[in-house]
Amino acid sequence: MLDSKIPAGKLEEKWVDYKGHCKLVNPANKRKIEIIVVGTGLAGASAAASLGELGYKVKAFCFQDSPRRAHSIAAQGGINAAKNYQNDGDSVFRLFYDTIKGGDYRARESNVHRLAEVSVNIIDQCVAQGVPFAREYGGLLNNRSFGGTQVKRTFYAAGQTGQQLLIGAYQALERQVALGNVQMYTRHEMLDVVVIDGKARGIIARDLISGKTERHFGHAVLLCTGGYGNVFYLSTNAMGSNVTAAWKAHRKGAFFGNPCFTQIHPTCIPVTGDHQSKLTLMSESLRNDGRIWVPKKQNDDRKANDIPEEERDYYLERRYPAFGNLVPRDVASRAAKERCDAGFGVGTTKQAVYLDFRFNLINKYGRVEASKLGIENPDEATLVRLGKEVVKEEYGNLFDMYEKITGENPYEVPMRIYPAVHYTMGGLWVDYELMTNIQGLYALGEANFSDHGANRLGASALMQGLADGYFVIPYTIGNYLADEIGTKPIPTTHEAFEKAEAAVSDRIKTLIGIKGKQSVESFHKRLGKIMWEKCGMARNEKGLKEAIVEIQQLKKEFWSDVRIPGNINEMNTELDKAGRVADFIELGELMCKDALDRNESCGGHFREESQTEDGEALRHDDQYMYVAAWEYKGESDWQLHKEKLEYEVIKPSQRNYK
Amino acid sequence: MEHYSMNLTLKVWKQQNASAEGNFETYQVKDISSEMSFLEMFDVLNEQLIHDGKEPIAFDHDCREGICGMCSMYINGRPHGPWHGTTTCQLHMRAFKDGDTVVVEPWRANAFPVVKDLVVDRSSFDRIIQAGGYVSVNTGVSIDGNAIPIEKDNADKAFAAAACIGCGACVAACKNSSAMLFVSAKVSHLALLPQGNTERKNRVMNMVSQMDKEGFGSCTFTEACEAVCPKEISITNISRLNGEYAKASLASDKQ
Numbered sequence: 001m002l003d004s005k006i007p008a009g010k011l012e013e014k015w016v017d018y019k020g021h022c023k024l025v026n027p028a029n030k031r032k033i034e035i036i037v038v039g040t041g042l043a044g045a046s047a048a049a050s051l052g053e054l055g056y057k058v059k060a061f062c063f064q065d066s067p068r069r070a071h072s073i074a075a076q077g078g079i080n081a082a083k084n085y086q087n088d089g090d091s092v093f094r095l096f097y098d099t100i101k102g103g104d105y106r107a108r109e110s111n112v113h114r115l116a117e118v119s120v121n122i123i124d125q126c127v128a129q130g131v132p133f134a135r136e137y138g139g140l141l142n143n144r145s146f147g148g149t150q151v152k153r154t155f156y157a158a159g160q161t162g163q164q165l166l167i168g169a170y171q172a173l174e175r176q177v178a179l180g181n182v183q184m185y186t187r188h189e190m191l192d193v194v195v196i197d198g199k200a201r202g203i204i205a206r207d208l209i210s211g212k213t214e215r216h217f218g219h220a221v222l223l224c225t226g227g228y229g230n231v232f233y234l235s236t237n238a239m240g241s242n243v244t245a246a247w248k249a250h251r252k253g254a255f256f257g258n259p260c261f262t263q264i265h266p267t268c269i270p271v272t273g274d275h276q277s278k279l280t281l282m283s284e285s286l287r288n289d290g291r292i293w294v295p296k297k298q299n300d301d302r303k304a305n306d307i308p309e310e311e312r313d314y315y316l317e318r319r320y321p322a323f324g325n326l327v328p329r330d331v332a333s334r335a336a337k338e339r340c341d342a343g344f345g346v347g348t349t350k351q352a353v354y355l356d357f358r359f360n361l362i363n364k365y366g367r368v369e370a371s372k373l374g375i376e377n378p379d380e381a382t383l384v385r386l387g388k389e390v391v392k393e394e395y396g397n398l399f400d401m402y403e404k405i406t407g408e409n410p411y412e413v414p415m416r417i418y419p420a421v422h423y424t425m426g427g428l429w430v431d432y433e434l435m436t437n438i439q440g441l442y443a444l445g446e447a448n449f450s451d452h453g454a455n456r457l458g459a460s461a462l463m464q465g466l467a468d469g470y471f472v473i474p475y476t477i478g479n480y481l482a483d484e485i486g487t488k489p490i491p492t493t494h495e496a497f498e499k500a501e502a503a504v505s506d507r508i509k510t511l512i513g514i515k516g517k518q519s520v521e522s523f524h525k526r527l528g529k530i531m532w533e534k535c536g537m538a539r540n541e542k543g544l545k546e547a548i549v550e551i552q553q554l555k556k557e558f559w560s561d562v563r564i565p566g567n568i569n570e571m572n573t574e575l576d577k578a579g580r581v582a583d584f585i586e587l588g589e590l591m592c593k594d595a596l597d598r599n600e601s602c603g604g605h606f607r608e609e610s611q612t613e614d615g616e617a618l619r620h621d622d623q624y625m626y627v628a629a630w631e632y633k634g635e636s637d638w639q640l641h642k643e644k645l646e647y648e649v650i651k652p653s654q655r656n657y658k
Numbered sequence: 659m660e661h662y663s664m665n666l667t668l669k670v671w672k673q674q675n676a677s678a679e680g681n682f683e684t685y686q687v688k689d690i691s692s693e694m695s696f697l698e699m700f701d702v703l704n705e706q707l708i709h710d711g712k713e714p715i716a717f718d719h720d721c722r723e724g725i726c727g728m729c730s731m732y733i734n735g736r737p738h739g740p741w742h743g744t745t746t747c748q749l750h751m752r753a754f755k756d757g758d759t760v761v762v763e764p765w766r767a768n769a770f771p772v773v774k775d776l777v778v779d780r781s782s783f784d785r786i787i788q789a790g791g792y793v794s795v796n797t798g799v800s801i802d803g804n805a806i807p808i809e810k811d812n813a814d815k816a817f818a819a820a821a822c823i824g825c826g827a828c829v830a831a832c833k834n835s836s837a838m839l840f841v842s843a844k845v846s847h848l849a850l851l852p853q854g855n856t857e858r859k860n861r862v863m864n865m866v867s868q869m870d871k872e873g874f875g876s877c878t879f880t881e882a883c884e885a886v887c888p889k890e891i892s893i894t895n896i897s898r899l900n901g902e903y904a905k906a907s908l909a910s911d912k913q
Contacts, residue, residue, distance in 0.1 A: 050796075064726070065781070069727055071726070124801065124802055127853065128795045128799075132817035135810050135813045137810050139813075140804050157817055163823070171787060174791065238721040275691060275694045280723050404741070404748045404750065521701070571774045574708065
């Protein structure tokens with residue numbers, strides 16, 4: 001039933017062959033075809049701009065007040081590309097290999113290889129748009145390294161890479177708006193997909209200022225709506241990031257792939273109290289220069305700088321000498337949890353470890369600068385001063401952000417960090433063309449499940465978002481739309497639009513009519529707690545089964561006791577949030593179900609029942625070498641479809657970063 | 659770092675919608691931790707209002723890590739509050755002490771009409787970008803990223819200008835409601851790079867013209883914008899814009 005449409009032929013020739021043979025839409029016909037793009041992050045903005053440039057009539061939607069504010073903007077560390085500018089042995093194959101291995105052999109070879117191929121075009125495209133990447137003194141592009149790799153292939157703009165890439169895509173998008181090729185709908189939220197005769201033909205959206213629902217027709221619909229990490233309440237996602245668009249599509253028949261694959265990022269600022277509304281990431285790039293440690297003694301209450309070198313446990317360097325502090329995120333997160341659970345955590349809550357820059361500040365940067373200046377036998381204070389300048393240039397905004405949040409100066413004392421929910425590898429199931437199992441409905445970027453398997457490597461989310469939007473969808477969508485050139489725009493008076501809009505309005509009326517006692521936020525917090533405790537960094541059968549029951553109860557309680565003040569036909573942020581939380585509750589149940597079904601550990605999914613003697617994740621390729629694609633059948637009822645993963649080029653092995 | 663808790667009096671602008679009249683409402687909040695962010699304090703207040711059967715205060719916010727540019731509160735007479743180089747969402751409650759009164763308003767500018775409470779409409783900024791804040795390249799035609807070396811100093815300056823988050827604090831702080839810091843940051847970012855060079859003349863003319871059309875005021879160089887910019891965008895960008903504008907005007911053969 002699931003056809004992934006992977007082209008035949010050798011791995012490295014598949015994409016070239018596909019592009020050479022896919023169907024095309026001629027320029028005159030493109031002007032007659034309308035495409036809806038939901039979301040304006042890296043995937044959505046790049047897709048909307050590129051499709052507008054090609055001549056399609058595009059309608060783009062975002063819930064923020066401007067497309068420039070989508071959460072891609074918060075990505076910090078960088079974007080990978082197989083340019084091999086550093087002459088350190090990088091290649092398309094290595095990027096492909098690292099991504100497959102990093103994903104713990106749960107991604108599709110063909111998609112990942114294509115991603116590695118187009119990665120080089122992304123950098124060229126962004127430079128041409130004026131994205132101000134970091135440069136060397138010679139004027140050429142600079143690189144740094146990221147986790148899970150042994151080459152330097154990450155392009156960056158200080159700690160604001162996502163912002164600069166998104167502004168590039170946003171500017172390209174606004175250029176198309178000015179040219180009349182893209183019509184932009186800000187402060188609009190998609191609340192349903194309209195499917196006619198098995199094909200996606202439009203959406204129902206709500207104007208978040210007037211509260212009115214609207215009908216929009218499209219020959220195709222692209223969901224570029226990001227991930228669902230906010231199901232955990234606390235995550236590094238923006239407050240507005242939500243699963244609603246993808247969930248509505250799921251309820252309309254689109255399969256949800258690997259929902260339990262969640263990335264817990266190892267380096268985030270720890271939780272301080274119940275008031276916490278979100279968590280802030282400290283870029284993985286900091287692990288280039290920061291060394292992670294805890295005291296060797298349990299419950300050591302001394303200040304970090306008072307603990308002598310020999311009493312510190314650099315546990316990542318100890319456990320994983322080959323990759324050290326640059327092991328992949330899932331590995332680093334579990335190692336931090338292990339130390340804290342064993343009583344070695346630091347800070348007031350003891351749920352934190354140190355990320356310490358002093359060593360590299362002095363030895364890596366301080367000494368180079370001193371040497372440049374011809375200072376012989378510099379003392380430590382001089383080295384610290386010189387090193388600080390370089391670190392400031394590399395990560396300045398991150399250090400400032402840390403200090404603003406915690407009130408501590410990370411140049412002087414080590415950062416305290418702890419893992420937090422950051423990214424979701426799962427998402428809508430898509431085929432090689434990024435189409436879901438509903439004809440004409442596509443999912444791009446984090447919203448789809450396709451490229452990162454069970455764990456995403458750092459600096460690969462930006463790469464995937466832009467690959468999908470700039471270089472994949474412009475080709476693959478033509479292959480579908482070539483057969484749609486005869487389809488006249490369907491009037492939005494069609495009964496499918498009527499019905500969809502009525503269902504959306506009914507749900508809104510039901511929600512606001514409950515008039516219960518508990519706030520939307522309180523339900524979201526409770527859901528998050530269940531998910532974090534029972535479907536978080538470590539999962540087991542008992543916990544997951546309990547979680548499913550608890551979530552079902554929470555859902556009942558929500559629909560009978562939620563309180564939403566205000567009215568429908570006005571700006572009502574509580575109402576917006578209520579719809580999103582209702583969808584998160586349903587998703588949470590599916591995530592637990594998926595986690596329960598997958599009785600193996602792989603990547604970010606760690607089942608306590610399945611680990612090696614020394615506590616590493618243990619895969620079971622014989623049983624679980626598949627993508628779990630879930631079909632919605634009704635309330636709390638799903639059917640599992642399996643897409644078998646075939647490895648033709650890479651031979652899966654147990655991941656080893658030692 | 660010593661943590662403490664505080665009680666505060668808040669005077670917040672309430673306005674039902676764009677056409678309604680607004681007024682200040684006074685609220686009391688209790689047991690606010692110095693570790694909270696300013697917006698988390700607003701979360702506490704809103705939960706309290708919902709609990710009491712009232713409508714919460716509408717305010718814009720999203721990433722809560724100082725980069726999306728959505729949050730926009732005018733706190734005690736200063737955009738984004740008392741801390742230098744900080745967005746509202748990164749402002750933390752240790753900036754205040756027990757018993758303080760805090761006045762919170764939306765951005766005030768003709769080109770940023772109030773939508774509701776503390777939420778304003780900043781789509782004028784998008785339209786200024788539409789007027790020329792880009793490099794006119796389509797996807798797929800580019801040359802190798804390293805084909806044109808860029809002097810590091812220029813690349814760094816372009817990056818510093820490109821750090822603008824489009825929040826509008828510069829406009830809110832300016833007595834003329836001028837958008838010159840925002841516009842000059844984009845003009846500078848692109849004019850400093852070889853990729854943006856080709857269109858630099860048209861870009862500056864068109865963006866300035868759109869800025870005027872949107873109803874932003876003139877720049878009288880009071881430097882208030884730079885003082886409140888959460889990304890510390892320098893007013894040297896305004897000087898650069900003026901230079902670009904003069905050169906473009908002189909070179910223009912349009913009569």
